[in-house]
Structures are given as C-alpha cells and as structure tokens.
Amino acid sequence: MADITARFGWRHLRAAPTAHVRHHRRGRLAHDGPGLSFWFRALTAALAEVPIDDRELAISFHARTSDFQDVAAQATVTYRISEPATAAARLDFSIDPHTGAWRAAPLEQIATLLTETAQQHALDVLARTSLSAALVDGVAAVRARITDGLAAEPRLPATGIEVVAVRVVAIRPEPEVERALRTPAREQIQQEADRATYERRAVAVERERAIAENELASKIELARREERLVEQNGTNARRQAEESAAADAVRAEAEAKRTVRLARAEAEAAKAVGEARAEAQSSWLRVHGDVDPATLHALAVTRLAENLPRIDSVTLSPDVLTGLLARLGGAGGEQSAQGRQGVQGAQGRQAVEGRQGRTGGGARP
Structure with missing residues (x-):
C-alpha cells in the first residue's frame, strides 16, 4: 500500500519498489512506474497501484479418484503480474487518494482465477486415476497437469499474470482409508520386526548354546587336568615315600653299622682293659709273693693306717690291756700267718687302686 501524506491541500505519494503506480491527471497518464514519489491533487488524480513482486497462493481442494475415493490435495502456485498496465486495465487496482488503500479486491480475483483453473486441471487428472x-x-502428475494448464490458460496472459512455479504439497485420502491403507504396510513391517526378533532370539540362543558348550568343554578340560594333577601328585608322593624309605634304610643301615662298630670298639676296649688289669694283678701278686713277710706286714699296717679315720686321743683302761695281752699271747702264731696274708692283700689292693688312680685321674684319699 502506498504511503500518502497531505501538505497544504496537496498530496504526496511514495510507493514501494515492488509496487507499480499509474497516475492519471484529467484523463492523461502523468506518472507510470515502480517505486514512484510525486505530488498530486486529490480532486484531479486517478491512482492505481499494481504489485509486481512474486506472490504465493495456497490451494487446497478435494477430488474423487476413479475408484470413487475422496482425496485432499494441497498445492502452492507462485505468480507475479508481469504486465502492470494490462492488469490495471483488466482489474480494479485503483487506490484511495487520501488513504492509499485499494478500493476493490483485485488480488482476491486473481486468487480465485488461479485456484479454479488449477483445481479444474487437478480434478481432471485425479478423476481418471485410481487411489x-x-x-x-499423483503428486507429479497433478503438478505437471496444473503447470501445463495454467500455461495454456488464455486469461492469464490477457490479464498480465505470469505463473512462476507450481508445487503440489500432498495428496491424502480420508483418515479411515489412510489407516486402512497403512495396515498392510504396518503388518508387513511388524512381520519384518517379528522375523528380526526371532532371528535375534535364534542368534542369542545359538550364542548361549555355544557359550554353554565352551563352558562345558572348559570344565571337562579342567577336570582332565585336575585328574592329571592328582595322578602326578600321587606319583610324586610315591616317589617321595620311596626316596624317604630308601634314605631311612640307608640311614638305619649306617646307624646299625656305626652301633656295631662302637660295640666292637667298646668290647675290644673292655677286653684290653681286662687283660691289662689281669696282667697288672698278676704282676702285683708276683711282686708281693717275692717280698719278705715283714715287709708285707709293714705295708699292710701302713695301708691300714692310711685308711683308718683320724683319732685325736685313745684311752686304754687296765681291763682292756689285760684282755688284749691275753689274746695276743694265745694267738701269736695264727696272727703272724694272718698278718702276712693281710699284708699281701693290702699290697694288692694298693696296686689296683694305684692303677685306677692313674686311669681315673687320681688316687682314693
């Protein structure tokens, strides 16, 4: 819409670049062109504004197919007014000189013309096509038919209208029919989904079976290895027992031999000691047999004195001396023989004790 302002009885019009303005003054064309700006007087001016930009026209209609099914079609027609002078002469694009608004509705007339023409060609195509x-x-066929039909329509060039493009958005049946048509596809999709599910389950079962077989094989192999391990442990235990028994036998044999050797050595030592003692006793007896009896008595007395306990004092009463002298006088000969034997016995004991002192580390006190 043009922008019109008033100044001192005059009017000023300023149009957009996409609007073609025609100004007639007293029946003559004063201004003609897009995006004009000029002064005019409202009483003598006739103004017309024709849009020359591309415009979108949405078309929605119902049609019936050859099998008597109702469908809804949605299309969009892009057009523009290529001949503004022709369009202004065929349609009422005049504007109010005070407000700049159209006095009529020329764009609605163009929309009606395009809609009815496009709908007519689309119905013609769909009536001979099954659902x-x-x-x-249907989309491509209807688009091509509408494009050809609008291009061949004589009223459009005569009105200065040029169709730029035609787009068919969709062709849809009724909701019930659309659901019925979707059912086979949905069933097929569901069957495909079920088959995929079954195949996935079969694959899962197969994999589970393979896993179970692998686990069973692993258990069998583990049991076989455990059996081998038990056998090997038994073999090792038997071998260890045999080795231990052999070692114990060798140890016992060595201990027995050692014990026998020790016993033999002790026996030989005891035999040697006995023989030495016997030899010493024989020598001692031979020595004492050749000595004078008086000497033997003296040695016996000396030995006896060595073995007697310590006597600090001796008290002799007359009775004791009388009896002692009587005994000494009556048994003089017997005492002399016994004295010799006592001396020899004392000398033999002294010799044996001397040897024991040498072997044991000292003489008896």
Whole structure:
C-alpha cells in the first residue's frame, strides 16, 4: 500500500519498489512506474497501484479418484503480474487518494482465477486415476497437469499474470482409508520386526548354546587336568615315600653299622682293659709273693693306717690291756700267718687302686 501524506491541500505519494503506480491527471497518464514519489491533487488524480513482486497462493481442494475415493490435495502456485498496465486495465487496482488503500479486491480475483483453473486441471487428472496410483504418482502428475494448464490458460496472459512455479504439497485420502491403507504396510513391517526378533532370539540362543558348550568343554578340560594333577601328585608322593624309605634304610643301615662298630670298639676296649688289669694283678701278686713277710706286714699296717679315720686321743683302761695281752699271747702264731696274708692283700689292693688312680685321674684319699 502506498504511503500518502497531505501538505497544504496537496498530496504526496511514495510507493514501494515492488509496487507499480499509474497516475492519471484529467484523463492523461502523468506518472507510470515502480517505486514512484510525486505530488498530486486529490480532486484531479486517478491512482492505481499494481504489485509486481512474486506472490504465493495456497490451494487446497478435494477430488474423487476413479475408484470413487475422496482425496485432499494441497498445492502452492507462485505468480507475479508481469504486465502492470494490462492488469490495471483488466482489474480494479485503483487506490484511495487520501488513504492509499485499494478500493476493490483485485488480488482476491486473481486468487480465485488461479485456484479454479488449477483445481479444474487437478480434478481432471485425479478423476481418471485410481487411489493407489494417485497416492504413488499423483503428486507429479497433478503438478505437471496444473503447470501445463495454467500455461495454456488464455486469461492469464490477457490479464498480465505470469505463473512462476507450481508445487503440489500432498495428496491424502480420508483418515479411515489412510489407516486402512497403512495396515498392510504396518503388518508387513511388524512381520519384518517379528522375523528380526526371532532371528535375534535364534542368534542369542545359538550364542548361549555355544557359550554353554565352551563352558562345558572348559570344565571337562579342567577336570582332565585336575585328574592329571592328582595322578602326578600321587606319583610324586610315591616317589617321595620311596626316596624317604630308601634314605631311612640307608640311614638305619649306617646307624646299625656305626652301633656295631662302637660295640666292637667298646668290647675290644673292655677286653684290653681286662687283660691289662689281669696282667697288672698278676704282676702285683708276683711282686708281693717275692717280698719278705715283714715287709708285707709293714705295708699292710701302713695301708691300714692310711685308711683308718683320724683319732685325736685313745684311752686304754687296765681291763682292756689285760684282755688284749691275753689274746695276743694265745694267738701269736695264727696272727703272724694272718698278718702276712693281710699284708699281701693290702699290697694288692694298693696296686689296683694305684692303677685306677692313674686311669681315673687320681688316687682314693
């Protein structure tokens, strides 16, 4: 819409670059072109504003296919007014000189013309097409037919209108029919999904079976290795027992031999000691047999004195001396023989004790 302002009885019009303005003054064309700006008087001016930009026209209509099914079509037609002078002459694009608004509705007339023309060609195509074909190839067929129909329509060039592009958005059946048509595809998709599920389950079962077989094989192999381990442990235990028994036998044999050797050595030592003692006793007896009896008596007395306990004092009463003298006088000969034997016995004991003192580390006190 043009921008019109008032100044001192005059009007000033300023149009957009996408608007073609025609100014007639007293029946003559004063201004003609897009994006004009000029002064005019409202009483003598006739103004027309024609949009020359591309415009989108949305078309929605219902049609019936060859199998008597109702479908809804949605399309968009892009057009523009290529001949503003022709369009202003065929349609009322005049504007109010005070407000700049259109006095009529020329764009609605163009929309009605384009809608009815496009709808007519689309209905013609869909009426000879089945529902399934319309849903599959209907969009391209309807777009091509509308484009050709609008290009061949004589009223559009005569009105100065040029169709730029035609787009068919969708062709849809009724909701119930659409759900019914979707059912086979959904069933097929569901069957495919079920088959995929079954295949996945089969694969899962197969994998589980393989895993179970692997686990069983692992257990069998583990049991076989445990059996080998037990056998090897038994073999090792037997071998260890045999080695231990052999070692114990060798040790016992060595200990027995050692014991026998020790016993033999002790026996030989005892025999040697006995022989030495016997030899010493024989020598002692031979020596004492050749000595004078008086000497033997003296040695016996000396030995006896050595073995008697210590006597600090001796008290002799007359009775004791009388009896002692009587005994000494009556048994003089017997005492002399016994004295010699006592001396010899004392000398033999002294010789044996002397040897024991040498072997044991000292003489008896």
